Amino acid sequence: MIQFRKVDEVFDAIQKTKAKASDFRTNFFPVPAKLQNWIERDELLGEVRDGATFFFRKDRDFFRFYFCAGSLEKLESEILTLSFLKNGSVATDLVGNETAVAEMCAPLEAAGFSRYAQLQRMARPAQTGGLAVSNLPVVFAEKADAPTVLELIENAFDRFGEQLPALYEIEAAISNRQIFVVKRDGKIAGLLFFETQGFNSIVRFWAVAEKFRALKIGSALMQHYFKTQNAVRRFTLWVNAANENAIQKYKHYGYAPDGLIDCVLANKMIRT
Amino acid sequence: MKSVAEILKEIRPEFDFTASSDFITDGMLDSFDMVTLVATLDKNFGISIQGTDIVPENFQNLQTIEALLRKSGVQL
Numbered sequence: 430m431i432q433f434r435k436v437d438e439v440f441d442a443i444q445k446t447k448a449k450a451s452d453f454r455t456n457f458f459p460v461p462a463k464l465q466n467w468i469e470r471d472e473l474l475g476e477v478r479d480g481a482t483f484f485f486r487k488d489r490d491f492f493r494f495y496f497c498a499g500s501l502e503k504l505e506s507e508i509l510t511l512s513f514l515k516n517g518s519v520a521t522d523l524v525g526n527e528t529a530v531a532e533m534c535a536p537l538e539a540a541g542f543s544r545y546a547q548l549q550r551m552a553r554p555a556q557t558g559g560l561a562v563s564n565l566p567v568v569f570a571e572k573a574d575a576p577t578v579l580e581l582i583e584n585a586f587d588r589f590g591e592q593l594p595a596l597y598e599i600e601a602a603i604s605n606r607q608i609f610v611v612k613r614d615g616k617i618a619g620l621l622f623f624e625t626q627g628f629n630s631i632v633r634f635w636a637v638a639e640k641f642r643a644l645k646i647g648s649a650l651m652q653h654y655f656k657t658q659n660a661v662r663r664f665t666l667w668v669n670a671a672n673e674n675a676i677q678k679y680k681h682y683g684y685a686p687d688g689l690i691d692c693v694l695a696n697k698m699i700r701t
Numbered sequence: 702m703k704s705v706a707e708i709l710k711e712i713r714p715e716f717d718f719t720a721s722s723d724f725i726t727d728g729m730l731d732s733f734d735m736v737t738l739v740a741t742l743d744k745n746f747g748i749s750i751q752g753t754d755i756v757p758e759n760f761q762n763l764q765t766i767e768a769l770l771r772k773s774g775v776q777l
Contacts, residue, residue: 524733
């Protein structure tokens with residue numbers, strides 16, 4: 430296993446795989462800034478093979494696995510040579526429509542992965558008017574809130590199934606004013622973590638602490654979010670397909686499945 | 702056969718693609734949308750866009766998408 434020290438090394442490895450590709454396959458869509466963060470924290474390891482490159486990113490107590498392969502056949506053969514998949518705790522995911530995901534699932538299952546969860550993407554066009562406005566005060570999270578925000582997210586979401594942020598990512602999001610919170614008695618009762626780029630905005634996490642539920646805090650956060658994102662034309666989010674309660678709530682706000690799924694797989698070290 | 706602009710309008714009816722020169726920066730297409738778009742373009746034009754060409758630079762605006770189609774054998 431090699432440790433990547435520069436962003437360029439990662440892109441070079443991908444490019445070398447692409448150069449020999451007859452039917453390039455990947456689940457790795459790296460953004461340079463994110464890669465830089467992983468490299469600075471020594472979180473990104475890799476295995477380079479003939480016609481395929483594999484990446485392992487440390488995430489809490491397990492690794493996330495990514496691949497670039499010149500073809501489905503290369504993926505099938507080279508993934509079986511990775512001994513780390515037999516010993517380490519590893520999760521991975523495949524994004525696409527049902528057909529594309531099913532095709533790439535087979536080699537991963539042959540390497541010891543099993544389906545762990547499925548997320549579905551939901552989208553909502555911008556709407557004018559019609560939304561109620563809550564009286565609950567919604568504010569941006571402050572720097573000191575970061576550990577509590579992380580705790581609430583980790584309690585509300587599955588670390589294997591959904592890509593939870595690290596503390597430094599939450600601190601950056603707070604600094605970029607991407608996290609709304611409702612506070613009760615000085616404590617964070619609920620949060621909405623979003624990322625807006627141009628005309629698109631994605632809700633990354635929406636959660637209310639257990640003891641503050643049924644107080645319409647979640648509604649206040651969502652209404653405030655829509656109200657403040659005036660320029661956005663399209664709202665998206667990913668939700669666990671088994672979380673019917675959350676899906677119903679999102680439908681209430683106008684979101685609907687758009688056909689894209691994210692199939693999360695985990696190896697036996699995680700499942701047992 | 703539908704035009705690229707018509708296909709984009711079907712995939713993302715909420716956006717005016719003719720008014721943007723950078724779909725990625727404007728948040729109109731993300732990496733996941735590119736996967737959907739490629740499948741639709743393949744079907745519509747009877748081609749198979751190479752995996753190595755599925756990169757943001759090729760989906761930046763109408764001109765770059767049309768250039769990609771030409772590279773993939775479509776006569777526009």
